């Protein structure tokens with residue numbers, strides 16, 4: 001049997017489409033804790049059981065291993081920001097998200113399509129996670145669609161339908177602006193992103209981006225296109241250009257991140273993370289390739305070689 005490469009296995013697991021939940025409980029001190037989880041599954045109707053798998057890496061792992069009750073909120077379409085807060089934000093997650101305490105005082109996320117308040121039925125160790133089985137004591141549901149997750153991306157069936165209408169497609173154009181062995185990134189609670197603009201159509205991406213960068217006070221020389229992809233789930237067409245700053249004064253909210261530090265950062269989307277991981281690698285050899293594809297897979301084509 002060939003050796004299993006964890007990253008490839010994670011990608012393969014990620015091809016299984018799921019919904020997205022936020023799992024919450026109270027820690028020993030009675031403080032609410034929570035994390036985003038797509039390992040949720042219904043288990044049994046009689047008795048009413050569900051499960052979720054908290055990872056040992058979670059700062060709240062101890063709380064979930066010891067809790068006598070917990071809750072699961074199934075996020076609805078449009079609640080990607082909440083999923084990102086409960087997946088990455090390191091401060092007080094509950095201060096950022098509207099919630100309501102359940103019968104045990106455990107927060108339920110407002111606007112969720114379903115919520116389940118559970119008494120802990122069983123906790124089983126399972127490799128680098130545990131399997132937390134809950135007996136449902138109370139539940140609620142509301143009309144509307146749940147948020148989807150597949151291949152490291154959120155998706156919404158509603159937007160998916162809209163995306164079939166070409167008129168609904170949005171064009172986002174961004175730049176990988178190089179400054180002194182680093183790249184300009186915009187920090188946000190959801191993770192780092194690139195300077196971007198929304199262009200009215202695909203014929204004016206460069207003009208729109210140049211204007212946007214100038215408004216931010218960046219003088220840049222726009223280079224070749226580096227990455228072009230569609231995200232049908234959001235109905236967005238993305239195009240990113242290589243760029244070099246000719247005048248550097250960091251606009252508010254932007255940081256210069258050295259290439260070597262890019263692989264360790266949290267980005268606001270999996271597609272941005274993959275693009276910057278490739279950029280960091282290619283910047284070492286100055287051998288850049290153009291990516292053409294969608295937000296999950298595509299092909300690269302060599303565009304230039306620089307000394």
Ligand SMILES: Cc1cc2nc3c(=O)[nH]c(=O)nc-3n(C[C@H](O)[C@H](O)[C@H](O)COP(=O)(O)O)c2cc1C
Nearest residue numbers: 035036037038039053054055058059060086087088
């Ligand atoms: C869509 C999605 C699904 C996730 N599912 C799980 C999961 O099932 N179990 C888990 O332990 N972590 C999961 N995570 C990762 C955790 O949400 C993340 O590591 C956690 O919020 C970090 O919390 P901490 O900073 O308190 O350690 C998922 C993240 C995302 C974006």
